[in-house]
Amino acid sequence: MGHGKSPYLRYPEKEPFPISNRNSHYDHLFEEMYELEEKGEILVFRITEEYKPVEVFTRTGRIKLIPTNKLWHHKSCGQCGNIPGYPASIFWFMNKLGLDYLNEPHQTSCTAWNYHGSGTSNPVALAAVWLRNMHQAWKTGYYPLIHCGTSFGSYKETREQLIFNKELRDAVKPILKKLGRLTEDGRIVIPQEIVHYSEWVHAVRFQIKELYEKEGKPKGIDVSNVRVAIHNACHTYKMIADDYPYDPEVYNGQRPAASTAVMKALGAQVVDYSTWYDCCGFGFRHILTEREFTRSFAIQRKLKVISEEVKADVLITHDTGCTTTFEKNQWIGKAHGMYHPIAVMSDVMFAALACGAHPFKIVQLYWNCSNYEPLLEKMGITNWKELRKEWEDTVKYIAELEKQGKYDELMEFFKEYDLYEPYSKTSDGFKRRKSATADMPLFKS
Amino acid sequence: MDGHPYGYNIPISEKTKEVPWEEKVRIFEEIKSDFRFKEYLFGCLNCGVCTASCPSNRFFDFSPREIVQRFLEEDVEVIYDMMHEYIWACSQCFTCWIRCPFVNNPGGLVIIMREVAVRNAFEATKDLLKPYGRVLLKVMTTGNQLSADMLQPDFFPDWGPKMQDNMENLRAKRMAIPFDVGKAVKTAWEVSLETAIEMYTIWRETGIFEMLEKLDPNLYNVIMDIVEENEERWEELMEEEEE
Numbered sequence: 102m103g104h105g106k107s108p109y110l111r112y113p114e115k116e117p118f119p120i121s122n123r124n125s126h127y128d129h130l131f132e133e134m135y136e137l138e139e140k141g142e143i144l145v146f147r148i149t150e151e152y153k154p155v156e157v158f159t160r161t162g163r164i165k166l167i168p169t170n171k172l173w174h175h176k177s178c179g180q181c182g183n184i185p186g187y188p189a190s191i192f193w194f195m196n197k198l199g200l201d202y203l204n205e206p207h208q209t210s211c212t213a214w215n216y217h218g219s220g221t222s223n224p225v226a227l228a229a230v231w232l233r234n235m236h237q238a239w240k241t242g243y244y245p246l247i248h249c250g251t252s253f254g255s256y257k258e259t260r261e262q263l264i265f266n267k268e269l270r271d272a273v274k275p276i277l278k279k280l281g282r283l284t285e286d287g288r289i290v291i292p293q294e295i296v297h298y299s300e301w302v303h304a305v306r307f308q309i310k311e312l313y314e315k316e317g318k319p320k321g322i323d324v325s326n327v328r329v330a331i332h333n334a335c336h337t338y339k340m341i342a343d344d345y346p347y348d349p350e351v352y353n354g355q356r357p358a359a360s361t362a363v364m365k366a367l368g369a370q371v372v373d374y375s376t377w378y379d380c381c382g383f384g385f386r387h388i389l390t391e392r393e394f395t396r397s398f399a400i401q402r403k404l405k406v407i408s409e410e411v412k413a414d415v416l417i418t419h420d421t422g423c424t425t426t427f428e429k430n431q432w433i434g435k436a437h438g439m440y441h442p443i444a445v446m447s448d449v450m451f452a453a454l455a456c457g458a459h460p461f462k463i464v465q466l467y468w469n470c471s472n473y474e475p476l477l478e479k480m481g482i483t484n485w486k487e488l489r490k491e492w493e494d495t496v497k498y499i500a501e502l503e504k505q506g507k508y509d510e511l512m513e514f515f516k517e518y519d520l521y522e523p524y525s526k527t528s529d530g531f532k533r534r535k536s537a538t539a540d541m542p543l544f545k546s
Numbered sequence: 547m548d549g550h551p552y553g554y555n556i557p558i559s560e561k562t563k564e565v566p567w568e569e570k571v572r573i574f575e576e577i578k579s580d581f582r583f584k585e586y587l588f589g590c591l592n593c594g595v596c597t598a599s600c601p602s603n604r605f606f607d608f609s610p611r612e613i614v615q616r617f618l619e620e621d622v623e624v625i626y627d628m629m630h631e632y633i634w635a636c637s638q639c640f641t642c643w644i645r646c647p648f649v650n651n652p653g654g655l656v657i658i659m660r661e662v663a664v665r666n667a668f669e670a671t672k673d674l675l676k677p678y679g680r681v682l683l684k685v686m687t688t689g690n691q692l693s694a695d696m697l698q699p700d701f702f703p704d705w706g707p708k709m710q711d712n713m714e715n716l717r718a719k720r721m722a723i724p725f726d727v728g729k730a731v732k733t734a735w736e737v738s739l740e741t742a743i744e745m746y747t748i749w750r751e752t753g754i755f756e757m758l759e760k761l762d763p764n765l766y767n768v769i770m771d772i773v774e775e776n777e778e779r780w781e782e783l784m785e786e787e788e789e
Contacts, residue, residue: 182733
């Protein structure tokens with residue numbers, strides 16, 4: 102059913118679940134966005150059929166389109182820098198599902214982690230960074246998929262500010278013009294929907310389930326006995342709360358659906374705990390410079406509660422900061438007799454393991470400080486020690502080749518490397534690029 | 547005035563008392579003039595649901611309800627006092643925002659206050675952000691806020707012995723990451739030079755470099771050295787391409 106004249110604002114005929122907030126201010130955004138497009142001020146980067154959209158509902162019942170194909174990966178600095186198996190698992194699934202995507206170096210972070218932590222930015226700079234990245238995606242024809250929860254939350258908020266405030270548009274437009282980041286006729290490019298990777302996982306969860314049946318189970322993997330606790334990230338569902346999926350099958354639409362729904366689709370045992378609503382304690386600045394707060398909150402309000410109330414095997418997350426906070430702040434609890442070990446990983450990493458991805462080459466669990474080993478055993482990945490040895494040998498081999506300066510052999514090795522080649526596609530092809538840092542990422546020049 | 551009729555139970559600090567009233571009013575007005583202010587503050591029942599669900603409230607003397615109330619009361623003195631350290635306790639989770647029956651956004655008010663504190667180079671802000679310099683250096687020069695080489699075990703002994711293992715053979719481990727642009731060590735992913743150059747333009751045009759200069763002149767100088775070096779490299783590359 103249409104809702105006003107904007108094609109970007111749609112509701113179903115029947116409410117999909119009980120809705121307590123029917124008059125969302127957020128609806129006006131989609132009406133205003135359409136009007137600005139009609140006036141020629143902005144260009145809406147539309148989700149057309151080539152992106153194979155799937156419909157989900159937000160908490161107000163609005164239909165949100167989630168593109169599932171031909172995606173431009175807006176990576177997360179915390180994930181790539183600290184949890185590389187997180188994005189690797191996303192790419193692995195996209196390869197497995199035969200989807201088209203683009204993963205390229207012409208992207209900055211959203212810079213919002215820094216802003217929330219230090220205040221050293223402003224709305225104009227945040228908007229310029231966001232629109233510059235969106236323009237790059239639009240230029241390539243690939244639809245932006247936002248990996249980080251804070252980027253997602255910040256971009257949703259920035260879009261709202263931009264649509265409703267002419268002064269912000271007027272301030273950011275000259276900067277984009279200087280960067281060559283307007284359309285040829287001088288319009289700002291704004292995506293129809295801002296889409297988080299967890300929404301994508303949610304949208305393709307039944308394909309993931311099929312993959313689990315087809316490839317995970319034959320390897321002896323079984324998640325039906327795994328007790329899974331879910332932590333929803335604040336910046337996905339508390340920031341601009343009316344723009345994140347809810348589903349009748351997840352607590353009758355009364356809690357965020359992403360992550361929980363894919364766990365249910367895989368047949369894992371989702372367990373509930375009393376502090377599900379609390380944040381992780383990341384705090385942006387706190388994780389680095391007020392760590393007593395972060396670890397105290399993470400342990401006392403989440404890890405201890407999950408351990409005592411539901412004895413979960415794994416805590417599933419869908420954001421960078423939460424994953425880091427929970428997996429890095431367990432060991433220190435030993436100092437105060439508050440050690441509550443539990444495996445911590447994102448929904449997509451767990452799903453990749455269930456579908457048979459290599460725990461170290463793909464899911465990169467080596468970087469994880471939590472106790473993931475008992476979880477692997479329980480999932481039926483009993484050969485994890487051999488798989489870990491295999492990965493460690495790979496690292497040693499790479500280190501040795503580099504030490505000897507055998508770069509040609511390294512290049513050959515990477516050509517053979519498991520699933521390496523499909524990840525290399527970028528908008529400028531396979532040519533060597535000039536990096537912003539002195540170290541070339543792959544080889545010394 | 548030391549005491550407050552309700553709520554804010556922290557005595558007004560000496561550093562606030564010393565500041566002329568006009569200056570406190572100026573700061574108050576600067577916060578209120580932000581275009582977001584009217585979108586973040588509507589009214590308040592004093593129900594306290596924001597503070598009850600606030601993670602920072604559990605461990606710090608911090609209350610989002612207080613912030614909302616002080617703005618509604620136009621309590622210039624307390625708001626100025628909050629600008630020193632109080633506002634930096636907020637976790638920026640926005641639980642207060644989703645729970646407020648008035649849809650107030652206390653976390654949003656805090657971010658405006660932080661921005662004003664940075665822009666006006668409050669001494670407490672300079673001190674609080676000193677340990678944060680590595681992140682600022684990284685994000686301003688590369689466009690990434692975090693990279694693998696920042697997580698040195700010496701800085702994070704509380705993260706346990708597995709952190710030690712992670713950092714051994716770091717470069718080789720990064721090379722073993724199975725996607726191309728993720729193999730970088732000094733950045734989270736490989737950020738192309740032209741992308742970084744665009745970002746420097748954004749920082750210049752939006753006053754971020756000036757903001758940093760007032761906050762930490764030494765850090766600013768280090769950042770500008772890298773920025774200028776990269777800009778020179780870029781110009782050389784452009785010239786080479788033209789030739």
